[in-house]
Amino acid sequence: MDRRSFVLLSATGAVALTIPVACSGFGTVRYDPILNQPQSLTSLLTPDQISSIGKKYREKVPKEKTVNAIARKLLDDISAEGDALIAAIDKKIKKDFETGNTAFIEGWVLSVTEARQCALSTLATQNA
Amino acid sequence: MHIDARKLPDNSVIDGDICIVGAGAAGISIALDWIDSPHKVILLESGGFEYDHEVQKLINGSTTGQKYFPLISSRIAAFGGTTGHWAGMCSPMDNIDFMKRDWVPHSGWPITRQDLDPYYERAHEALQLGAYNYDLAYWQEKTPDLAEFALDKEVVYTKLWKINGARFGQLYKESIEKARNIHLYTYATLTNILGNEGLSEIKEVTIKNTAGKTHTVRAKHFILAGGSIQNARMLLASNTQSEKGVGNDNDNVGRYFMEHLEIQSAEIWLYKPFRAKLYSYSGDGGVYGELAISEKAQREHRILNGTAGLVPLSLAKGQTPRIELWQDDDPRKSMDRLIKNWTEAALEAKAELYGEDEDSTAPKTAEEELMELLALFDKLSMTNSFETQTRIEQSPNPDSRVTLGSERDALGMPRVNLHWKLSEIDKRSIRTIYQLIGEQMGLAGLGRVCLKEFLQDENDNTTWPEGTNAGWHHMGTTRMSDDPKTGVVDANCQVHGISNLYVAGAGCFATSAAPNPTLTLVALSIRLSDHVKQKMNAI
Ligand SMILES: Cc1cc2nc3c(=O)[nH]c(=O)nc-3n(C[C@H](O)[C@H](O)[C@H](O)COP(=O)(O)OP(=O)(O)OC[C@H]3O[C@@H](n4cnc5c(N)ncnc54)[C@H](O)[C@@H]3O)c2cc1C
Numbered sequence: 001m002d003r004r005s006f007v008l009l010s011a012t013g014a015v016a017l018t019i020p021v022a023c024s025g026f027g028t029v030r031y032d033p034i035l036n037q038p039q040s041l042t043s044l045l046t047p048d049q050i051s052s053i054g055k056k057y058r059e060k061v062p063k064e065k066t067v068n069a070i071a072r073k074l075l076d077d078i079s080a081e082g083d084a085l086i087a088a089i090d091k092k093i094k095k096d097f098e099t100g101n102t103a104f105i106e107g108w109v110l111s112v113t114e115a116r117q118c119a120l121s122t123l124a125t126q127n128a
Numbered sequence: 129m130h131i132d133a134r135k136l137p138d139n140s141v142i143d144g145d146i147c148i149v150g151a152g153a154a155g156i157s158i159a160l161d162w163i164d165s166p167h168k169v170i171l172l173e174s175g176g177f178e179y180d181h182e183v184q185k186l187i188n189g190s191t192t193g194q195k196y197f198p199l200i201s202s203r204i205a206a207f208g209g210t211t212g213h214w215a216g217m218c219s220p221m222d223n224i225d226f227m228k229r230d231w232v233p234h235s236g237w238p239i240t241r242q243d244l245d246p247y248y249e250r251a252h253e254a255l256q257l258g259a260y261n262y263d264l265a266y267w268q269e270k271t272p273d274l275a276e277f278a279l280d281k282e283v284v285y286t287k288l289w290k291i292n293g294a295r296f297g298q299l300y301k302e303s304i305e306k307a308r309n310i311h312l313y314t315y316a317t318l319t320n321i322l323g324n325e326g327l328s329e330i331k332e333v334t335i336k337n338t339a340g341k342t343h344t345v346r347a348k349h350f351i352l353a354g355g356s357i358q359n360a361r362m363l364l365a366s367n368t369q370s371e372k373g374v375g376n377d378n379d380n381v382g383r384y385f386m387e388h389l390e391i392q393s394a395e396i397w398l399y400k401p402f403r404a405k406l407y408s409y410s411g412d413g414g415v416y417g418e419l420a421i422s423e424k425a426q427r428e429h430r431i432l433n434g435t436a437g438l439v440p441l442s443l444a445k446g447q448t449p450r451i452e453l454w455q456d457d458d459p460r461k462s463m464d465r466l467i468k469n470w471t472e473a474a475l476e477a478k479a480e481l482y483g484e485d486e487d488s489t490a491p492k493t494a495e496e497e498l499m500e501l502l503a504l505f506d507k508l509s510m511t512n513s514f515e516t517q518t519r520i521e522q523s524p525n526p527d528s529r530v531t532l533g534s535e536r537d538a539l540g541m542p543r544v545n546l547h548w549k550l551s552e553i554d555k556r557s558i559r560t561i562y563q564l565i566g567e568q569m570g571l572a573g574l575g576r577v578c579l580k581e582f583l584q585d586e587n588d589n590t591t592w593p594e595g596t597n598a599g600w601h602h603m604g605t606t607r608m609s610d611d612p613k614t615g616v617v618d619a620n621c622q623v624h625g626i627s628n629l630y631v632a633g634a635g636c637f638a639t640s641a642a643p644n645p646t647l648t649l650v651a652l653s654i655r656l657s658d659h660v661k662q663k664m665n666a667i
Pocket of ligand 1: 149150151152153154155172173174175202203204205206207208209210211213214215216217218316317318319353354355356358359362599600601602632633634644645646647649
């Protein structure tokens with residue numbers, strides 16, 4: 001199993017997490033855990049804010065309450081990893097803003113893609 | 129020529145061709161336009177050349193509804209009017225502001241922006257604003273570092289203001305005093321308007337003063353230029369011939385009072401620091417910019433016209449809402465508190481960012497302090513985080529109104545009550561404006577926008593935060609309309625049904641647009657002046 005480490009900043013400080021890229025079992029989505037980090041927001045928002053946005057998003061969109069459901073939405077037409085994945089997500093975010101596919105959460109005007117990433121990051125923390 | 133009406137024998141009768149009531153931005157602009165004409169102009173001013181608190185007390189009144197500034201200190205009752213301490217921010221209204229918009233109740237003027245354009249140019253002269261040019265490229269050529277946010281102009285563009293706090297009292301005292309045909313009467317407060325039977329023509333007005341004198345002024349034409357609230361008061365209180373007052377057959381006088389909502393609404397967080405000189409209130413560079421919403425986007429989202437001014441977050445943190453600071457009865461004291469707060473906020477921000485200044489305690493003149501403050505604003509404008517201050521029209525609302533109260537002032541005139549009322553579209557529009565700016569900032573890859581808590585619940589369009597500011601801009605109350613049923617004055621600012629009575633000022637605005645009102649009200653006043661000239665020449 002391919003494993004990748006990344007650092008997730010949490011309210012209590014920097015926590016190193018190791019997340020499985022692919023889980024065994026039927027229908028699970030394989031993805032690079034870098035996806036858990038909303039790169040477009042980490043320099044602007046605190047980890048607490050990201051986590052709070054993630055929770056709110058899951059409340060607002062109950063259909064997307066599992067890692068699988070969210071990851072599937074995020075990766076619909078992407079099969080990249082690492083920098084290529086970041087670039088593909090950036091493109092998706094831009095497209096969201098272009099088409100008005102935005103989420104208004106805790107006052108922030110966000111692309112739905114980055115809001116989903118926030119949600120994914122909260123789930124990843126829970127599952128860690 | 130100047131005459132102090134307190135020194136005239138009691139019950140004097142003054143005759144002239146034109147009588148202008150009020151020597152503020154509107155009244156003085158009109159008077160200047162008549163200098164050296166063959167006509168005798170009577171310019172009546174409630175106050176004297178200096179601030180006089182006894183006169184100031186005459187404009188006091190009560191307020192209900194949305195929290196407002198004390199009426200007594202929201203205007204200045206002296207020669208020069210409220211230009212005595214205005215900020216001097218000027219920008220013309222947009223085309224859409226004059227149009228009927230089916231999503232804005234009671235919108236639509238009987239004139240267009242094109243009708244006003246030549247008068248905007250002339251108003252620029254009276255307000256000493258320099259070139260009548262609001263094209264960003266023109267100013268960027270003069271000042272290269274006026275960088276604009278690279279946003280899609282089809283949605284969000286930069287609207288420009290020019291700033292010059294022209295103090296009409298100081299600027300034009302000499303010209304008015306020296307003008308042979310302008311007869312300025314200070315300490316001359318209009319208390320009653322009298323017409324012929326049927327009130328189709330005004331014959332004379334009564335003026336009084338705190339020295340206990342009463343005089344009569346007769347003229348061929350009368351122009352009320354006392355400010356929106358006082359103009360409505362003069363019409364409503366002149367009820368000796370008609371119970372409803374003058375020009376109020378259709379119960380429109382005093383209604384549709386409008387202000388600009390000036391309210392801290394969002395934060396903009398950028399990925400990289402941006403040199404926001406263009407958006408800084410430093411006055412450097414000749415112009416000041418705010419983020420504005422295109423006509424197309426306003427139509428698409430069915431929102432009001434509004435803009436977002438940017439204040440570096442470091443500075444905004446220390447600023448107290450003006451509505452809280454401006455609560456003294458004496459406008460000068462309120463102004464001092466405001467400047468003190470802004471200075472302290474700027475110094476705190478500076479200390480936080482750059483450390484303490486060694487000679488920060490060295491005594492400075494007021495001028496030096498102001499220059500330092502502006503330089504500081506400029507310095508702080510290089511940042512990656514801003515608070516936005518909305519500047520937005522309010523939807524015309526007939527229940528937002530000035531009425532007469534039961535109390536009377538020292539001259540026996542009923543005082544007013546201002547009931548300031550907002551509408552749901554006002555709040556929804558502010559929210560949408562920032563959602564649009566947020567989308568555009570995201571699309572451009574510049575950063576993200578976060579709306580303040582009061583805007584976060586999309587189902588709440590009625591509650592407003594404590595710090596909801598207004599701009600000290602009194603508009604509406606004698607609104608313009610072709611139809612006497614829906615307005616007080618016609619397209620020429622003539623009171624419907626009264627051939628020689630006119631209103632000059634922002635009271636005539638049918639909608640209030642986003643920009644501060646004085647440039648437009650001066651333009652409208654000069655247009656009215658031309659109209660009266662044409663009428664006089666036609667006789
Ligand atoms: C703190 C502050 C900042 C402002 N900043 C800006 C700004 O940046 N940009 C902008 O566009 N606007 C600004 N304004 C608003 C601006 O000052 C007014 O729009 C403008 O002065 C209105 O002009 P006016 O001639 O209609 O009324 P005023 O300037 O108020 O003049 C009216 C005159 O009429 C006299 N008068 C009233 N009643 C009577 C009567 N019954 N008889 C005889 N005389 C009477 C008064 O004494 C007064 O002198 C600001 C206002 C304030 C208070």
